[in-house]
Amino acid sequence: MNHLPLHGLTVLEFSQYLSGPSAGLRLADLGARVIKIERPDTGDACRHLSIKDLWVDGDSLLFHTINRNKESFTADLKSAEGIKKIKALIATADILTHNFRPGVMESAGLSYEDTQSLNPKLIYAAISGYGKEGPWKDRPGQDLLLQSMSGLAYTTGNEKDNPMPFGLSIADSLCGAQLVQGIIAALIRRQKTKLGALVEISMMESLLDFQFEFLTTYHSSGELPRRSKHNNGNPLLAAPYGIYTTADGHIAIAMVNIPQLAQAIESEHLMAYTQEQAFSHRDEIKSQLARHLAAKTTSYWLQRLHSEDMWAMEVLDWKTLTAHEGYKTLEMEQPVTTTRGKRIITTRCPIRIDGERLFSEKPAPALGQDNIKIELQLKQWIS
Numbered sequence: 001m002n003h004l005p006l007h008g009l010t011v012l013e014f015s016q017y018l019s020g021p022s023a024g025l026r027l028a029d030l031g032a033r034v035i036k037i038e039r040p041d042t043g044d045a046c047r048h049l050s051i052k053d054l055w056v057d058g059d060s061l062l063f064h065t066i067n068r069n070k071e072s073f074t075a076d077l078k079s080a081e082g083i084k085k086i087k088a089l090i091a092t093a094d095i096l097t098h099n100f101r102p103g104v105m106e107s108a109g110l111s112y113e114d115t116q117s118l119n120p121k122l123i124y125a126a127i128s129g130y131g132k133e134g135p136w137k138d139r140p141g142q143d144l145l146l147q148s149m150s151g152l153a154y155t156t157g158n159e160k161d162n163p164m165p166f167g168l169s170i171a172d173s174l175c176g177a178q179l180v181q182g183i184i185a186a187l188i189r190r191q192k193t194k195l196g197a198l199v200e201i202s203m204m205e206s207l208l209d210f211q212f213e214f215l216t217t218y219h220s221s222g223e224l225p226r227r228s229k230h231n232n233g234n235p236l237l238a239a240p241y242g243i244y245t246t247a248d249g250h251i252a253i254a255m256v257n258i259p260q261l262a263q264a265i266e267s268e269h270l271m272a273y274t275q276e277q278a279f280s281h282r283d284e285i286k287s288q289l290a291r292h293l294a295a296k297t298t299s300y301w302l303q304r305l306h307s308e309d310m311w312a313m314e315v316l317d318w319k320t321l322t323a324h325e326g327y328k329t330l331e332m333e334q335p336v337t338t339t340r341g342k343r344i345i346t347t348r349c350p351i352r353i354d355g356e357r358l359f360s361e362k363p364a365p366a367l368g369q370d371n372i373k374i375e376l377q378l379k380q381w382i383s
């Protein structure tokens with residue numbers, strides 16, 4: 001769509017798995033032309049990474065979700081001919097992204113310094129696991145490992161639970177989104193100065209930034225955050241913050257005044273506590289509240305809490321969520337028909353431009369699908 005903000009920009013994506021490709025997906029949704037540079041024969045390793053053993057057109061479902069709206073160009077970076085073609089593409093591109101370990105692009109002669117001689121206006125955006133220096137730089141930048149290393153696994157679960165990771169790849173997703181922020185900032189500067197930029201981010205730094213509240217609290221107090229014994233929602237927040245079992249499901253309660261809560265749900269036990277005790281007596285309050293809420297249904301409690309304008313919502317699974325009118329109003333579903341005619345439903349770009357939702361039905365590319373078209377363009381550029 002010619003009216004999208006990044007229309008006319010070309011991105012070369014030397015990225016695999018999730019963090020780098022998720023950044024490329026967002027750039028593509030915003031109008032950029034994104035060309036995946038893939039290994040001949042095997043391609044992006046994500047093509048072979050199964051989710052629940054779900055495959056579409058011979059590639060993993062995950063590959064299709066984060067590589068729609070892109071092109072695929074295969075090139076052997078270990079051959080002179082492959083490097084020649086890649087350098088010709090770099091000379092005409094606007095943005096290059098990669099999420100290889102430190103040293104991989106350098107060994108192929110495609111470092112930031114190498115590309116600057118080919119295209120001084122290039123925005124060179126790199127993701128690593130832990131940065132280019134230090135004792136961790138060569139460690140695998142995998143999401144679960146990074147959650148564990150960063151301390152994030154101690155924020156979920158109750159006090160006596162083992163370290164507990166998020167149920168999704170939060171480091172990959174955050175890092176990809178923040179890389180896009182850096183790229184957009186570099187594009188704005190390029191518009192003013194005509195200069196390219198080196199944009200770097202590591203998954204570890206993304207997760208540390210994500211935990212700014214916890215780390216700031218730790219540096220200020222010298223004490224580790226303590227998860228509550230019951231219904232932990234956030235180790236830094238007082239009762240009643242958490243998720244509670246009801247007679248027919250679960251309910252989430254956020255920041256709520258304890259005396260007002262006690263009045264709304266008619267709990268004599270909670271009426272014994274003041275708001276000043278919400279943190280010092282957190283476990284006692286949560287324990288009493290859990291017992292009280294278990295006696296009635298979710299809808300019963302929500303009616304009482306919402307009538308007092310208190311922050312509480314039901315806990316939905318995906319089946320219930322997708323059937324809800326609130327979900328349908330958002331129109332977040334993106335139908336995609338693959339190159340072989342298979343229809344899948346994924347999510348659209350969450351951003352709206354001038355009130356317009358951004359949809360794109362272009363499917364993830366087959367390996368090397370765009371080689372002929374791109375090589376014809378290369379011949380024109382080189383000649």
